[in-house]
Amino acid sequence: MPAQRRLRLNAFTMNVVSHIVQGQWTREDTRQREYTKLDPWVELAQLLERGKFDAVFFADVVGAYDVYQGSRDASVRNAVQFPVNDPSALVPVLAHVTEHLGLAFTLSILQEHPFSFARRASTLDHYSDGRVAWNIVTSYLENAARNLGYGDLPLHDTRYDRGDEYLEVLYKLWEGSWEDDAVVADRERGIYADPAKVHEIGHVGEYYDVVGPHLSEPSPQRTPVLFQAGSSERGREFAARHAEATFIVAQNIRGARANVDDLRARLVRHGRHPDDLLVFQGLTVITAATEAEALAKEREVQEQLSEEGTFAVVSGWLGADLGAYDPDTPIGDLRTNSQEGIIKGLAEAAPDHTWRFGDLVKRIANTRIVGTPEQVADELQAWHEEGGIDGVNLTYTTTPGSFVDFIDGVVPVLQERGIVQREYREGTLREKLFDGQVGPRLSPRHPGAAYRRGVPAGVRS
Numbered sequence: 001m002p003a004q005r006r007l008r009l010n011a012f013t014m015n016v017v018s019h020i021v022q023g024q025w026t027r028e029d030t031r032q033r034e035y036t037k038l039d040p041w042v043e044l045a046q047l048l049e050r051g052k053f054d055a056v057f058f059a060d061v062v063g064a065y066d067v068y069q070g071s072r073d074a075s076v077r078n079a080v081q082f083p084v085n086d087p088s089a090l091v092p093v094l095a096h097v098t099e100h101l102g103l104a105f106t107l108s109i110l111q112e113h114p115f116s117f118a119r120r121a122s123t124l125d126h127y128s129d130g131r132v133a134w135n136i137v138t139s140y141l142e143n144a145a146r147n148l149g150y151g152d153l154p155l156h157d158t159r160y161d162r163g164d165e166y167l168e169v170l171y172k173l174w175e176g177s178w179e180d181d182a183v184v185a186d187r188e189r190g191i192y193a194d195p196a197k198v199h200e201i202g203h204v205g206e207y208y209d210v211v212g213p214h215l216s217e218p219s220p221q222r223t224p225v226l227f228q229a230g231s232s233e234r235g236r237e238f239a240a241r242h243a244e245a246t247f248i249v250a251q252n253i254r255g256a257r258a259n260v261d262d263l264r265a266r267l268v269r270h271g272r273h274p275d276d277l278l279v280f281q282g283l284t285v286i287t288a289a290t291e292a293e294a295l296a297k298e299r300e301v302q303e304q305l306s307e308e309g310t311f312a313v314v315s316g317w318l319g320a321d322l323g324a325y326d327p328d329t330p331i332g333d334l335r336t337n338s339q340e341g342i343i344k345g346l347a348e349a350a351p352d353h354t355w356r357f358g359d360l361v362k363r364i365a366n367t368r369i370v371g372t373p374e375q376v377a378d379e380l381q382a383w384h385e386e387g388g389i390d391g392v393n394l395t396y397t398t399t400p401g402s403f404v405d406f407i408d409g410v411v412p413v414l415q416e417r418g419i420v421q422r423e424y425r426e427g428t429l430r431e432k433l434f435d436g437q438v439g440p441r442l443s444p445r446h447p448g449a450a451y452r453r454g455v456p457a458g459v460r461s
């Protein structure tokens with residue numbers, strides 16, 4: 001399989017009862033209600049490894065969805081991403097019971113000071129032997145900002161400005177604070193680390209002042225694999241600068257192509273190679289041995305779908321109360337301080353189409369592929385080849401059922417077609433995801449690499 005051309009597979013989940021497809025938690029055949037126990041997560045991770053998935057990808061939020069009807073009641077009733085437990089706590093557990101699976105977790109730059117977050121990520125990278133990815137998000141919930149002492153949610157682009165500085169602090173700590181040969185662990189001389197090779201970072205900025213040094217010694221990847229999710233103009237600039245992988249939710253293949261091409265062009269403008277960024281599309285797959293069975297499964301999902309829960313989650317994403325709009329009203333140029341990228345994605349999917357408020361509820365949480373394993377494989381192949389995506393973030397309707405169906409049905413077909421991997425590559429998550437084209441550390445073209453110290457020129461990858 002040529003480098004960069006395989007389709008990567010992530011399982012998209014969250015440490016909650018109800019993630020994307022609302023209402024399914026009430027079903028008999030799902031373990032969503034057991035999210036507070038470790039067993040279902042262990043079972044899921046081992047299943048994903050059997051299916052040669054690249055990673056399990058945890059979303060996260062740090063606030064309640066209280067936009068719909070101006071209240072959090074609908075989301076509390078329907079368990080819409082609330083209650084929500086910390087995803088990073090699962091990482092060491094899942095690292096311990098798997099060998100290759102990537103462990104990607106979300107943490108908002110509003111949530112934790114970069115100094116303490118740097119140590120958290122390094123610790124997780126150590127315990128997973130370099131299999132950690134961090135999904136950098138900037139938050140979109142007002143309630144999150146109020147919980148964290150910001151008052152109102154900072155403005156959309158200002159959140160990304162803060163994110164730029166947050167990353168600068170992290171690069172200084174992860175890449176620049178400890179030289180590669182700082183740890184000598186010399187028992188004879190009683191020297192663990194050479195003080196001359198452990199540096200303060202002396203960061204003084206608009207949002208953060210950090211002296212350093214970094215508290216953790218260098219972990220296998222130093223900087224975890226950097227995912228990003230956010231598709232607005234400013235979000236794409238942020239991705240082109242910092243991300244090694246980005247998570248998009250295009251509405252169709254055309255929209256994906258436009259988004260991917262736009263991102264690759266931006267990468268070049270930032271002095272990076274177009275292939276330095278892997279683009280993952282979010283998709284829900286419902287599959288069964290026959291088309292009729294798959295359609296019957298979809299009907300079951302529809303019957304269980306909570307309309308109220310869906311209104312609550314999509315209103316939160318948009319920062320606009322969808323209950324207050326007539327579904328037939330054109331969206332026009334709805335402005336939001338939450339996720340601008342959603343509106344941009346609609347225009348890219350069908351530039352001449354008049355999108356209406358009703359479409360938001362019907363479509364946004366539901367980019368679905370329904371069919372036999374062969375039909376699903378055909379569709380995924382089209383997203384991959386025509387849409388230009390590098391991977392899929394697979395959303396579930398039931399867990400682990402959706403992943404079992406995919407792994408037993410679709411993965412063998414994709415493997416037969418040479419589109420997904422049959423075996424894992426050795427090494428860190430970064431080496432696995434980039435098929436060995438990049439070393440364990442950030443590519444030398446990545447801006448974070450510029451903060452390295454004490455590394456001879458030419459051996460900077």
Ligand SMILES: Cc1cc2nc3c(=O)[nH]c(=O)nc-3n(C[C@H](O)[C@H](O)[C@H](O)COP(=O)(O)O)c2cc1C
Pocket residue numbers: 058059060061062106108136137138139140229230231232233234235236247248249282338339340341342
């Ligand atoms: C596919 C996707 C997944 C996201 N996942 C999260 C998440 O788990 N937690 C979070 O706080 N924000 C998440 N976000 C929000 C983004 O980080 C960002 O704050 C928001 O989308 C606003 O940026 P944008 O207008 O550039 O899209 C996600 C966004 C997208 C598009």
